[in-house]
Amino acid sequence: MKPENESWNDLPPDDSDERPGDPDERLVRQLMQSALAAPEITSGFSAGLMQTLEAEFAHSVVKTRQETTNGEAAHHSWQSLAPVNLATSSELAIASESPILSLPQSNRRFYQYVMTGVAAAALFLALGIWSNRPAYGWAEMLAALERCTWVQTISRLVADQGPASEETAWISRSQGVIARRAGESRVFVDLGRKVVMEFDSKRSTIREQSIVKDSLSWDGEIVSQLLAVQGLPEATNFQNPTQIKLVRESWSRVVSEQHQQELIELQVTIHVAKENGANLAGESRDLVLLIDPQTELPVSARAVFQDRPATRTIRFSYPTKGPGSIYALGVPAEVPANKSVSKGERIAFTEKTTEPDNANGVIVDNLVVVGDPSPKAEVPAAEIPADQAPAKVASNPPVPVSEHRQSRPLPPPLAEDKLVEQVNTILSQFWQAQGVSPVEPASDSEFLRRVYLDLIGRIPVVSEVYGFLDDPGEDRRQRLVDDLLSRRDHATHLAAVWRTILLPEGVDLNRFGGTNKFDAWLADRFGENVAYDDIVRQLLLAEGRVSESGPLLFYAALKLNPEEIAAKTSRVFLGTRMECAQCHDHPYDRWKREQFHELAAFFPRIAVRPSLSFTRRSFEVVGSDRFGRRPPKNERFPTAEHLMPDLENPQAPGTKMEPKFFLTGASVPWGTTDAERRLQLAQWLTANEWFATAVVNRMWAELVGEGFYPTVDDIGPDRTPVAPTAVKLLSRKFAESGYDLKWLIKTICLTEAYQRESRPARGTEGTPFAANVPQRLRSDQLFNSLLSALDSSEELSLRARPQRMAQFSPRGRFADVFAYDPSISREEAVSSIPQVLALMNSPEVNQAVSLNRRNVLEELVNEIPDDEQLTTELYLRCLSRPPTAAEIAAVAEYRSESSNRGEVFVDLAWSLLNSAEFQHRR
Template sequence: MRSKLASRMLCATFLALSLVVPTALAALPSPAKTAQRVDAAIAEELFGEETPLAPRSDDETYLRRVWLDLVGDIPTPEDVTAFLLDSSTDKRERAVQQLLASPYYGQNWARYWRDVIFSRTIEDRAYIAANAMETDLTGWLNEGVGWDQIAARFITSRGDVQERGSTAILMAQDGRTEETTAEVSRIFLGIQIQCAQCHDHPYDRWKREQFHELAAFFPRVGVRPVRGLTKRSFEVFGTDRFGRNAKKDNDRRPQAEHFMPDLNDPTAAGTQIQPKFFLTSATLPIGASDADRRGQLAEWLTDNEWFAIALVNRIWSELLGEGFYEPVDDIGPDRQASAPAAVQLLAAEFSNSGYDLRWLLETICLTEAYGRESRPRRDSEQTPFTANVPQRLRSDQLMNAILSALEVDESQPANRGGRQFANSPRKQFADVFGYDPSVARESVTLSIPQVLALMNSAQVNRAVTAGRSNMLGRLLTAEADDEQVILELYLCALSRQPSEEEIAQLLAYRDEVDDRQQAFEDALWALINSTEFQHRR
């Protein structure tokens, strides 16, 4: 452990130093090789000779899967056709790399993290920070900024919440010391230390005092309104200047030090607590500045093994339908991983990669575990990772899929800094279809309002009604062969070719309805409303 003085100096030159990291890039572990080692570790830990493994998924399924997972959208019929016709053996690897090089990669994952952070806001007004967060994080991801640096930016942030996306967690928690502490630990370490906030937890090792020691890194942060001539906003700020009036309970102004409330006398001032990082017991002195506290915490936290494990586990869970630990934000030394060696290996190599998220995604996409066919979610007695799992699309993925399948443009200016997200069609869509991505996916269920929105909303029904200027209208005019129409509709919506049976089914339906246009409108409506469309297989 570095001396306090040295670490503080380091903290001051934090960004400069982190520029040294790219020298490690030369030794970047190979994604393909790492994928093989992860598969081998899983097989070693979990599979016997008799364990039934789902076969490798077909090309259509794999392509739609990586599109949704990496760029949050479905491939066009042309993408699908080109991929099927490509006979080279490395086409999956190349498809993954091409998707990771697309700007939509950053946008897709920025939106994922937006949902992680804003699903837990204390007040709705925090949404004014969502646009800047999405924009900035999209940029960082596309530039290839390491996850350690991204985490440090969120933890140490200050500034106008509509201009600085890194303020998002602090804004979402209203700058409140204890809530911010809980979220930083949950999001970046996967550890729910706040359970120890009120009392020592019977099953966990963390004691109440350790939660408050972590909280002691954040007492000098606050959120305050800023009113300019033309706009109103909020600002995340940190301060080291305090008046003589000590902070009273529930006063949300920043305070010089953190106090742990006395449970027997909630009205008393409580005990002054020194900043101490619970995973390593490293401490900062009472009186340390806000910049030192948050800078030092960011460094200690991103250096810790649980930082890498939490991220690797989270992304693995998103891509395979199940993490090594579930739920992804309640892990830690007291939880049992389903394949400990595999997650350790992946986390160690992720750390070696310089916390390179693209490296991690490519590696996971190249594992056999990821590439297998999907099966219904397993029972607790069945072996994990013998198959992939159909995942219900996140709100943004579903909206993109609808827009792509129906060839509709999203008419939304992507200006930064405003309330755009808060008032956008995308947010309205998310109000119905959104869910907290940290929640175990098996508990994310469809609801009647969601079913009704896809069946009956004017937007969907307008788009499935054949007209001169829309996809279906153009298709029906250009293509006289109804089997071809059916093929095209399946490619547009489900990114796959229909089976013989499915073609026969729709041809029979056309004959029954005896109105070509109506029949295919109904077919497109049914495809968009199908469970398969709303999942990534």
């Protein structure tokens, strides 16, 4: 040990770890290393954390600089009045350090208190002013433009020499469309399909070219079309990427005499370059924009050419509708498209429908739908008012999310007669081309039982059977369909069907309060005939308490997991299975792994938080924009953006994904709030062509027994339907009807394909839709049919005691036993041993099918003395048809072998309820 009196400065410098002369050295080292021993930091963790910290650091730097830049750009008096507001927190911190630290300890603490108070007061004042302080700039203007559904520009080039020229452009990021009209030139760019259509007025043709470039960025191509490169010869060249670089920007407030309001004058210098091979040629452009301070949208702009004596003025307007196709730009409808599309890209909705099954004169309109399949969105450019820029900016700022949660009134119902006739003709020609004859139309009793089960989820009672069979009217089937669709039972049944489609299997939904609220919410929507796209929009925008809000169960059941929500959303609403692309590119389809995670990036900010009330503990689903959702245990870095896991290094945070809609390539920027993300996705999704096709295919499969596509939720651009014209026609009309589900169901029920006799599912060589396909009853259909056949009610269902919890009720047990995956085709849903045993041996059924004074069977046996009449009654009750002669004979023979009449008919009822005919919808 070092002697106490020795000077420390005499010690030799310590270049070695061991100091043999100091006995404390080894002990301290040993103790500390044993106490604070920790394993080595794993390289993956260290690298991932360092990456995150660097990114966060860079983010904070950008944020601070933006604030500083904005502060410098604005020349406002408050800066001089309150200089403390201009100081950044770092400046405050550094400035406050030196004088305080130089003080004695006792005074330092006092000054710290004082300075803390002063700083808090200054901060309070600064926040008060800062929160109201707007910031204007190029980036903010672009963000505002992105939020608009349509942006229209009318630009006028005034040159010193030569005549002035004018051109009009439309752009919609949500629809993925750029359109331009200048003189004879007409250009229409479909960004979703990456196709450029250009009208050649001399040859009177439309030239179509696919865009070779993988993706078009909003900042590059689109903005250049609007503002910068109009007038450049390369402007129409979409094959080469455009690079835009902001060189300088500044803004100030001006009072516009023309617009009679205070506007923001934003002066920017941008460098625009078209990349042509290795060369990057471009020019700088000075732009002066007038921006509405309320909406941050430009009112007008003036481009100054540095190398040319010319000025271009641009006026902005924001209509609600825009051109849906090149024909809307004034191209004559008879001009054919001269396709030269590379890569074998499908032109699904713009080609003329001249398919073989339409060869004999069936009139099918040309299906010109881009972005929004509904023709209501397609407005000829001539009808779009050219001067839509009034004194104040006539913009279409985003509608509040709450309004999108409301239901809109449906348009007047379309007449389905002509459409039914068209579908029948298309299918008959299809069968003719295949060389097959369809089966005979179903009998009235078969149709009756089928339509009851399909539309209200139960078999008809005896009086309803007699009422229909005795109806002599030729339109009795149509009237029956109308009647059933108007009943509340239809809404309830449809809700049960869609519940199985929307909610995943194998999730304990009781911890979220059960499915009652969800069922009731769906039933209310279907009962009020809310448009299908409105229902989907309300589902996707749901927020609030899980126990009180029906649609929230959709998110809660998917555990708020962005990947699961993305998979379910694409599968159910667009009929596209994306989940295969979660871990790797889809092996058979075009979907890439990035596309799946870009879709998931719409949902990372949905979070759940406990919601305390005086009576019970509940959960609340909210959009958490500040922190994102709480990371699961195995995730380390909480983030408000979706991260695509790194497959090579699972411990790494992953790649931050931009929310992008995989069908159109449209995207929203990072940092967009949860509400805006979900709203934007809901709009894109419900406006997409596959949205209507998916539900048409699903409902057709539900009713006819077989869909246009082999699997109800696996359609999409890489699949070929069996009758493409029919499915396109139905999809288009469904969109025209305002997504009226009742109208769609009625139309399908009136087609010949629905009303034909049933036959077992065809093989691969069979012809589709030649017969209706029998289907096993769903659990609700079976349970309701048992109640109908046995004259029982839900409360006294099968003599069971009422249960508080839904899953312990007889209906709940039926749902457990008879549930099956709604994605598989109905004929694949085979009967299982538990299902057979539930009907054969369950105490509830056995008790209901017995002779006691509370049962309808004893009543019937006592009241109907004639055996044949009683047999007919039981057949009508259970199978909705009278018995055949052979069946009557068989019952009579069985009756002759037994002296106990009651037991004979109990056995008959039990046999009928356990028959395959009862358990199927034929």
